[in-house]
Amino acid sequence: MTTPTPTASSAASLSASSFAAPAVVAIAYHSGFGHTAVLAEAVRDGAAGAGATVHLVKVDEITEEQWELLDAADAIVFGSPTYMGTASGAFHVFAEATSKRWATRAWQDKLAAGFTNSGSKSGDKLHTLQFFTVLAAQHGMHWVNLGLLPGWNSTTASENDLNRLGIFLGAGAQTDSDRGPDGVHKADIATAEHLGRRVASQAAVYAAGRAAVAV
Numbered sequence: 001m002t003t004p005t006p007t008a009s010s011a012a013s014l015s016a017s018s019f020a021a022p023a024v025v026a027i028a029y030h031s032g033f034g035h036t037a038v039l040a041e042a043v044r045d046g047a048a049g050a051g052a053t054v055h056l057v058k059v060d061e062i063t064e065e066q067w068e069l070l071d072a073a074d075a076i077v078f079g080s081p082t083y084m085g086t087a088s089g090a091f092h093v094f095a096e097a098t099s100k101r102w103a104t105r106a107w108q109d110k111l112a113a114g115f116t117n118s119g120s121k122s123g124d125k126l127h128t129l130q131f132f133t134v135l136a137a138q139h140g141m142h143w144v145n146l147g148l149l150p151g152w153n154s155t156t157a158s159e160n161d162l163n164r165l166g167i168f169l170g171a172g173a174q175t176d177s178d179r180g181p182d183g184v185h186k187a188d189i190a191t192a193e194h195l196g197r198r199v200a201s202q203a204a205v206y207a208a209g210r211a212a213v214a215v
Helices: 035-049 064-072 089-097 099-104 125-138 186-214
Strands: 024-029 053-058 075-083 111-118 171-174
Touching: 024 035, 024 064, 024 186, 035 053, 035 075, 035 111, 035 171, 035 186, 053 064, 075 089, 075 125, 075 186, 089 099, 111 125, 111 186, 125 171, 171 186
Parallel strands: 024 053, 024 075, 075 111, 111 171
Antiparallel strands: none
């Protein structure tokens, strides 16, 4: 299996380190069996590689200090496996708990993005990503999509392409149901890394723009 190479769109992304203050990206995720944790770490690596300060937050173990990390972040990336056509129960518990932030508009105008994994090629992952977008919209956040054309959709394409599953809304992964976390597809890991880079660069641009307007 070859390692996926970034597309022109990902290579052209601005680095978060191009700006004076590094963007702060928080990744709020649940992982039932470890597959989604692999994606969370890939998003982290992509964002950190773009110069962002990154915090991983396991939502089923979240502390008050970690809630404060989410409140202080420029961007929050939501992640969950797709179970029965939606995010996991543990993530839904977290989502409901964010109502305290909703009431005070604590996350208003932050950036948001999402990723998910399922055992089937479709697995209704789109519904999970749509759930994330509605959650973000209720908080007044701005959604960052994957920003990649679909891969693996022609006779000359490969399953090792970035965005091999052809999802636009966020990063999606498919892992065979009888494989552990080490079975997460390398192309899906690379796609999650791309999402991390994209979120970090967009957060930096957004923060720089707000600073310029404030001046």
